[in-house]
Amino acid sequence: MPKKQTVRVKVNGVQREMEVEPRLLLVHFIREKLGLTGTHVGCDTSNCGACTVVLDGKTVKSCTVFAVQADGAELLTVEGLLRDGKLHPLQEGFKQEHGLQCGFCTPGMLMSTYALLEKNSQPTEQDIRWGISGNLCRCTGYQNIVKAVQYAAGKLAQGGPR
């Protein structure tokens, strides 16, 4: 069996270290080793975006990255959006605007739109649709997801928590 590798990552602000097999995918590392099951395995073929996490400030599909590649990186998962027990404006927006039905795609949608708002705090509808073009939702038809992001952008513009 190939030699195990040490992976050191800062996950949602907490430093973690673990020995892993090189073939372990980042999504399985997050769910099974770190116990953070908010990140979902959807299609497992880098199409659906349910496994999207933020790696060193950039969204990636964690089913298509090896955990060893994240060594030394900072990782943000959906669990990290909650601050001081308060929902992130995006989470609030998805709730207020019915941006989810079954909820399976939601963690990935939240991470993609989080990264979008970090880069562009006042996105147009087209920017939002472009920003979620790597995330599939089979329930909502995307209308309410767009509204949820607009809600969050509005909240953030009023100086809400980031």
Added chain:
Amino acid sequence: MIPPSFEYLRPNTIPEAIAMLQQHGDAAKILSGGQSLIPMMKLRLARPAILIDINRISGLSHIKEEGGYLKIGGLTREAELEVSPLVRSKYPILVDTTHVIADPQVRNLATVGGNLAHGDPANDHPATMIALGAQVVANGPKGERVIPIDNFFVSLFTTALKPDEILTEIRVPVPPPRSAGAYLKLERKVGDFATAAVAVQVTLDEKGACQKVGMGLTNVGATPVKARKAEDFLRGKKLDDDAIAQAAQLAADQAEPSADLRGPVEYKKGLVKELAKRALQLTRERVSK
């Protein structure tokens, strides 16, 4: 899906990476963005015993003009190309191309070098680099060598890169005045491979006739297709509607697509004709600005 086991190596320099390739030969694969390789490993279509992760090697990620070339590092991410002010101002064909590669998350990791070195005729940069007359820089035990893009794609998933070489840079000749280009792709949905796509780059002379013409086609053959007949036809001609229509037909004639879920052969040839026409029209519009 769990990929097969492999040994993971992480060199810090190019010579280190080349030494690893020399030691392990065919058993090793380079891990760049991983956005094609990892899915293939999950499907067991690729089973490298050793992965050499080049992501920590510095000096492989850049976008700059130097010595008459736009130099793109092998590790440069699609997302970096997409937002580069230099690329956006002078290389619209590259912006067109990077925009339609996969989706935002994949573009954050996927590299330009990987898109070429993978040797997949369904990838988007090959046709664009053919149109641009690019060069590929390979580093191996004997140093650096420059491969013209027209000699780079050998057969399906096979390039001119030797097993102990790494693609380190792509060089695109800086376009002279009166140049423009475009890349047009039809995909069934975001993230899908092209049903077909057409890349065009032209330079006009002072009278408005085509001086230099490059045309490449995506996913209509075992390798990326250079639409040589259309290029030859257009050279010396003005980009009027008649010339465009004839060139589009010649490009379609050179396409050798296979029928699959994306459509039958005739449809794809028709699509190449239409996309070639539109890409040439868009190029004409852009060059006159």
